[in-house]
Amino acid sequence: MNSRLLLEQYRHWIYPRPIEDMRKAISSGGYLEIGDPTYYWPLMWSDSRRVDQPLDVLCAGCGSNQAAYYACQNPQWNVVGIDVSDSGLAHQSLLKERHALRNLELIEIDLTQVSQLGKSFDFITCTGVLHHMTDPDAGLKALSSVLRPDGILNIMMYGKHLRMGIYPLQEAFRLMRLEQSSSDVTLIREILQSLPQDHPVHRYMRHSNDLGYDAGIVDTFLNPLDQAYSVKDIFSFTRRAGLEFLNWCEPAEYSLRAQVPEDHPLWSRLDDLSQEEAAHLCDLLLQSRGTHRWMAAHPDYVAKAKIPFDHDALFDYTFRLTPGGKINEGHDSSGSDLFECTRGNLTFKFPGLLHHLTECMSFSRSIRSVLESDASFANDIQSLKAYVSRTLRDLYEMGHVQIFMPDSSQVLS
Numbered sequence: 001m002n003s004r005l006l007l008e009q010y011r012h013w014i015y016p017r018p019i020e021d022m023r024k025a026i027s028s029g030g031y032l033e034i035g036d037p038t039y040y041w042p043l044m045w046s047d048s049r050r051v052d053q054p055l056d057v058l059c060a061g062c063g064s065n066q067a068a069y070y071a072c073q074n075p076q077w078n079v080v081g082i083d084v085s086d087s088g089l090a091h092q093s094l095l096k097e098r099h100a101l102r103n104l105e106l107i108e109i110d111l112t113q114v115s116q117l118g119k120s121f122d123f124i125t126c127t128g129v130l131h132h133m134t135d136p137d138a139g140l141k142a143l144s145s146v147l148r149p150d151g152i153l154n155i156m157m158y159g160k161h162l163r164m165g166i167y168p169l170q171e172a173f174r175l176m177r178l179e180q181s182s183s184d185v186t187l188i189r190e191i192l193q194s195l196p197q198d199h200p201v202h203r204y205m206r207h208s209n210d211l212g213y214d215a216g217i218v219d220t221f222l223n224p225l226d227q228a229y230s231v232k233d234i235f236s237f238t239r240r241a242g243l244e245f246l247n248w249c250e251p252a253e254y255s256l257r258a259q260v261p262e263d264h265p266l267w268s269r270l271d272d273l274s275q276e277e278a279a280h281l282c283d284l285l286l287q288s289r290g291t292h293r294w295m296a297a298h299p300d301y302v303a304k305a306k307i308p309f310d311h312d313a314l315f316d317y318t319f320r321l322t323p324g325g326k327i328n329e330g331h332d333s334s335g336s337d338l339f340e341c342t343r344g345n346l347t348f349k350f351p352g353l354l355h356h357l358t359e360c361m362s363f364s365r366s367i368r369s370v371l372e373s374d375a376s377f378a379n380d381i382q383s384l385k386a387y388v389s390r391t392l393r394d395l396y397e398m399g400h401v402q403i404f405m406p407d408s409s410q411v412l413s
């Protein structure tokens with residue numbers, strides 16, 4: 001019953017807001033797909049896959065724009081967009097024709113049936129879809145079955161805590177028997193405006209782009225099928241499908257190091273937290289995520305792609321600053337070197353030694369070769385290595401650096 005209503009919703013309230021000229025939207029910076037492998041390549045395939053290799057891409061639940069975006073942005077990729085809504089697909093057919101996207105195939109099919117296409121994929125994106133299914137587990141398992149052994153799944157699902165103001169309102173609107181009609185959308189806008197300034201929904205609304213248009217209001221407040229996930233839920237959901245968590249699209253949002261000041265009393269109680277526990281704690285403390293975006297892959301691939309922070313092999317890796325990041329050199333009050341890594345509104349300070357690491361930042365030299373080339377470190381190489389691996393782990397967890405397997409520098413060239 002609810003899945004039939006959901007299908008009716010996406011047929012009638014075409015979502016997201018259709019883009020008329022995809023090339024213009026991309027070139028003006030008006031549309032960027034978070035999760036586009038072009039921007040996350042080293043987090044996905046730091047081993048051997050070259051940026052210019054063609055990819056087979058699946059957009060599962062592609063809505064009105066997403067598959068056309070990938071096909072337009074990456075003409076060398078083969079993109080398949082699937083959806084159950086014929087109106088979303090019809091808009092992308094227009095975009096396909098308008099921009100002569102010969103690398104785009106659009107198919108009306110339920111994503112749980114995707115194996116019937118007889119294809120497998122290097123990259124699957126499924127954003128804003130699984131949390132609207134009656135059985136999200138079956139959805140993720142179906143996608144996992146068509147993911148190649150070194151393929152990556154990019155998923156976005158609702159985050160529980162920032163959306164906590166949404167669910168009581170959904171129930172209230174059901175009680176009021178509001179329908180998916182223009183007049184009831186207008187009424188919802190009026191109700192939202194009348195709510196007290198400290199109502200939890202206002203915090204959500206400040207973070208969401210969806211509430212400026214009618215289909216976004218319907219999707220948020222009148223959706224018949226909608227469930228949200230905590231960070232802990234995300235890890236178990238991923239594993240139940242036989243997949244393993246690879247990384248967040250924006251790791252800093254889930255890093256205590258990034259989110260909690262260094263001198264905070266909380267640090268005295270945080271020994272021995274795994275990265276997963278730390279991310280869960282971040283989510284519980286900050287309650288700032290209305291969506292979670294992460295990458296998953298088959299367990300064997302994730303084991304291979306894991307960066308060995310606790311192992312000497314780390315020093316054969318290379319790394320670079322994440323594009324958009326900057327390093328500033330300075331001094332603390334006692335005159336010692338103090339480095340500051342900034343990216344967007346995130347800053348991470350760390351003392352000394354970084355001038356040695358900056359030499360590796362073009363990923364042309366391994367960390368080992370830089371450390372071993374300075375004779376002054378010879379006596380204390382073990383503590384230097386401990387410092388370097390700690391600092392690199394922090395920088396990596398905050399998304400400030402991208403780390404590459406040995407001999408993989410060609411992947412970006």
Ligand SMILES: C[S@@+](CC[C@H](N)C(=O)[O-])C[C@H]1O[C@@H](n2cnc3c(N)ncnc32)[C@H](O)[C@@H]1O
Nearest residue numbers: 010061062063083084085088110111127128129
């Ligand atoms: C919120 S929209 C997200 C669209 C797109 N992924 C994006 O991020 O812009 C959800 C889309 O998933 C589609 N959808 C929902 N359940 C589906 C299913 N079982 N199989 C395929 N598509 C589905 C809907 O028709 C709708 O187009």
